[in-house]
Amino acid sequence: MSPDLRTRLSNVELENPVMTAAGCAGSGRELAQYFDIARIGAVTTKSVMLEPRAGRPAPRVAETPSGMLSATGLQGPGVDVLLQRDLPWLISRGGRAVVSVAGGSAGEYGELARRISDAPGVDVIEINLSCPNPAGQGRHFADDPEEAARVVSAVRSHTRSDVPVFAKLAPDVPDLVGLATACVEARGDGLSMVNSVRGMTIDPRTLRPAVAGGMGGLSGPAIRPIAVGCVYEVHAALPHVPIIGMGGVRTGADVLEFLAAGASAVAVGTINFADPSACVRILRELEETLDDRGVTRIADLIGTAHRPMGAALGNTSATL
Amino acid sequence: MNEQGPVQIRCPVLTVRRVDAYYAITVVAPGIAERFRAGQFVSVAVGGEQSSTLLRRPFAIHDVKPDYGGTVEFLFSVRGQGTAWLSERRSRDLLDIVGPLGRPFPLPRDPVNCVLAGGGSGAAPLFPLALSLRRRGCRVDFVLGAASADRVFSAITARRVAETATFTTDDGSFGVHGAVTDALGRVIEDARSDVVYSCGPMPMLREVTAVASAHGIPVQVAVEETMACGTGLCMTCVIPVVGEDGITRMVRTCMDGPVFRGERVRFDDVGTIPFDALGAPGWKAHHDSDVTDREAG
Numbered sequence: 001m002s003p004d005l006r007t008r009l010s011n012v013e014l015e016n017p018v019m020t021a022a023g024c025a026g027s028g029r030e031l032a033q034y035f036d037i038a039r040i041g042a043v044t045t046k047s048v049m050l051e052p053r054a055g056r057p058a059p060r061v062a063e064t065p066s067g068m069l070s071a072t073g074l075q076g077p078g079v080d081v082l083l084q085r086d087l088p089w090l091i092s093r094g095g096r097a098v099v100s101v102a103g104g105s106a107g108e109y110g111e112l113a114r115r116i117s118d119a120p121g122v123d124v125i126e127i128n129l130s131c132p133n134p135a136g137q138g139r140h141f142a143d144d145p146e147e148a149a150r151v152v153s154a155v156r157s158h159t160r161s162d163v164p165v166f167a168k169l170a171p172d173v174p175d176l177v178g179l180a181t182a183c184v185e186a187r188g189d190g191l192s193m194v195n196s197v198r199g200m201t202i203d204p205r206t207l208r209p210a211v212a213g214g215m216g217g218l219s220g221p222a223i224r225p226i227a228v229g230c231v232y233e234v235h236a237a238l239p240h241v242p243i244i245g246m247g248g249v250r251t252g253a254d255v256l257e258f259l260a261a262g263a264s265a266v267a268v269g270t271i272n273f274a275d276p277s278a279c280v281r282i283l284r285e286l287e288e289t290l291d292d293r294g295v296t297r298i299a300d301l302i303g304t305a306h307r308p309m310g311a312a313l314g315n316t317s318a319t320l
Numbered sequence: 321m322n323e324q325g326p327v328q329i330r331c332p333v334l335t336v337r338r339v340d341a342y343y344a345i346t347v348v349a350p351g352i353a354e355r356f357r358a359g360q361f362v363s364v365a366v367g368g369e370q371s372s373t374l375l376r377r378p379f380a381i382h383d384v385k386p387d388y389g390g391t392v393e394f395l396f397s398v399r400g401q402g403t404a405w406l407s408e409r410r411s412r413d414l415l416d417i418v419g420p421l422g423r424p425f426p427l428p429r430d431p432v433n434c435v436l437a438g439g440g441s442g443a444a445p446l447f448p449l450a451l452s453l454r455r456r457g458c459r460v461d462f463v464l465g466a467a468s469a470d471r472v473f474s475a476i477t478a479r480r481v482a483e484t485a486t487f488t489t490d491d492g493s494f495g496v497h498g499a500v501t502d503a504l505g506r507v508i509e510d511a512r513s514d515v516v517y518s519c520g521p522m523p524m525l526r527e528v529t530a531v532a533s534a535h536g537i538p539v540q541v542a543v544e545e546t547m548a549c550g551t552g553l554c555m556t557c558v559i560p561v562v563g564e565d566g567i568t569r570m571v572r573t574c575m576d577g578p579v580f581r582g583e584r585v586r587f588d589d590v591g592t593i594p595f596d597a598l599g600a601p602g603w604k605a606h607h608d609s610d611v612t613d614r615e616a617g
Contacts, residue, residue: 023555030552030575033325046555052599054570057592061548061556066372068548072555075570075599212591220374273549274365274374276418277328 003290004297007041007264009242010164010189012123014041014096014265017298018255018283021246021269022047022100022128022168023072027086028093034276038094040283041265045086047102047128050112052078062201062210067222067248068270069201071213074102074131079112083119091121098124098244100168101155102131106147110154117159126166126244127155127188130195130217142170142195145182152186164189166244171223171230172197177237190242191234192267194227220270224248228261235262235303250278252285259298260305326551327351328418333409334391341470342395342441343407344382345415350390352419356381358449359519359542359579362394362419363550366402377402378550378574380519380542381420382444392419395444395473421550422578425449425517425540431457432514435507436482437500437528439520440466443473445542446519450481459483461511463504465524469494484511501527508535515540518582522590529582539582545573560586560594568597 005016019042025031028043037043055075062069076082082099090097099116103109109127116122129141129148141147148167156165167183169176171194180191196217203210227247235243245263249255250271258266271278295301331347338344352362363376379394398404409415425445428434434453436446443464450460462478465488472494478485486503487495496503501524507513508531516532518525519542532539548554552575561571562584570593571577586594595602 024553026553033551034328052603054593054597054599054603055555055558058556058558058590059546060558061375061546061554063373063375063548066374068374070548070554070556075555075558078599221372270374273551273554274376275328275416276549276551276553 002287003295004299005287007298007302009124009166009244009265011162012164016041016283017259017263017265018279018286019098019244019265019267020044020272020279021267022126024269024272027082028090028095029086031272031276031279032093035280036093037090040279042096042098042123043090044098044100044126044267045082045090046076047074047100047131048076048079048082048112049074049102050079050108052076052081057212059211060213062203062216064199064201064218064220065222067218067220068273069199069211069216069218070196071211071216073213079115083115087119087121096123097121098126098166100126100128102128103151104131106150106154109151110158113155113165114158117163122163124164124166125155125159126168126192127151128168128195130168130170142179143173145175145179148179149182149186152183152188156187166190166192168192168195169230170195170197171226171247176230177234180234180238180241184238184241190244192244192246193230193234194223194247197223197226219248221248221250224254224257228257231258231263232261232305236306239303239306249282252282252287252289255282255286256289256301259301260303262303262306264302324355326419326421327355328416330414331392331417333411333413333415334388335411336407336409339395340473342397342473344393344395345406345409346391346393347415347417348388348390349392349417349419352392352417353384353386353390356384356392356420356448357424358452359425359445360420360422361445361550361578362392362417363421363547364394364406365416366405373402373405375548376418376550377406378421378547380442380445382447384448395441397441418550422574423576425542425579427452427456428458428515431459433459433461433511435461435463435504435511435513435516437463437504437516437518437520438465438473439500439524440471441473442520442524442544444519446517447474447477447481449517454481459511461507461513462486463488463500463507465489465500465503467491499527500524501531504528504531505535508532508537513537516582518542520544522587525582525585526587529585529587533583540579541582541585542578543573543580543585544578547574550574560589560592560597562586568594570597570599
């Protein structure tokens, strides 16, 4: 008997916990050339802004050990194109949509939410709090609980009540639990963790930063332990808040790790670049590993790492 | 999932060999071979499944043959640990390959005179193009340049396939002393060329475009940009290109290219976001354009 992979993000049920991460799957159209996107839990669309945005100059990417440093600057066609072209396409293919939004001010986020939550087929709105904002203050919203709460509140009050709002947090902040708590208190329904980690790599030939923006976002397996730690910590403090875990997921075993740390669903990011069929491979690997362990329901796994030894799974001794 | 689009396959290596200063790998990949059109490329995973080297390497397809069920050959130089790993592959090893990717060179409907101008290993995609053009009855003339004699790629094949083949080297060790563009104008005139096809480094493509424009003929260029995915997802390989509507967009060279009309590429602005590009900080002035014009790619 194949395991029950269904999972919940607040009031939304997904067929399985494997999703794509924002900015790593376009709007699903590119990946649909390699597999049926209706097979995965959901597609998170690339962070959308109100207006088209050209992003940062090239070079935008550098390879790092087990990772990637990137600075694309949220290039995108703007919300009109998402609503008129990308989202209807995704829905027509049977895909589930988590729509990631990014703005320069709480008002902008609110306006985006208002326009998006009325569109058919939006399952979740995810707030990208790490938007490079116009004031030039870098990740203003992600670093300050008050600012983050203001944005979450703006999005929540402009979003239909049946569409859950998830706040996406960056890992490199002084008080992650405080930030997460502020987002939940501002009526956020869930949390996405984690965004890329700030970093830099210097080209050994030119001795200059390898990406044009100088600082970039580090992603890929290199950051997985950071991400798992963040999910674990926040789940311990806010056990009833659903979490989408992400950061360096490469295999089915990595998904298991995030679920055990407390995530209800797990998003695949950078590995989509390296392996366009990664999502379905990871889903297959997850099913196999659950079968091997005799786990019948995903729901039984969530937060397993927080339970006392021996209480983890029914037949742990037989499988470990 | 599709008839025409790219596929991801684990391909057995047939041969790895040295070609002049380069390596060439031939893999058995019937699915890619039958979809391939000249100008398209493959992206190859390097280092094995758990490698710390995550990003695929893009390579232009140099040759496609029907034997062994459909083989594909691509060319590379050892530049870093990824290409070093590739150079150590042996026959029967498996490579994870995605392809064919990108837009191919558009082919003329009627038999016309075509000049193919390439630099270094960037000349590779011009060889399958030459065969396609010849099959359509086009006249083909080659101009191939490189730093030195050993880096002029496949001079013998060029001579065999083309009406004329002109070679240039920076150090004068082979052919004409100088750059591809030093010889190109003369070839265009002698061959009464109708169109230029080119592939190579960006500064060369800029010069080739200038020469073609000076002769009043169109030019198709295949650009080589740094890519993380090759599949259109990561948005890292963008360059500024002017659309038919006159609006500059930051377009993905992997998916919207790698082949562009030379005069549409803003060569002088590559590596920047031009102030008037769609979605650039100074762009708002043009906001009245409709939605279909506003797509970034």
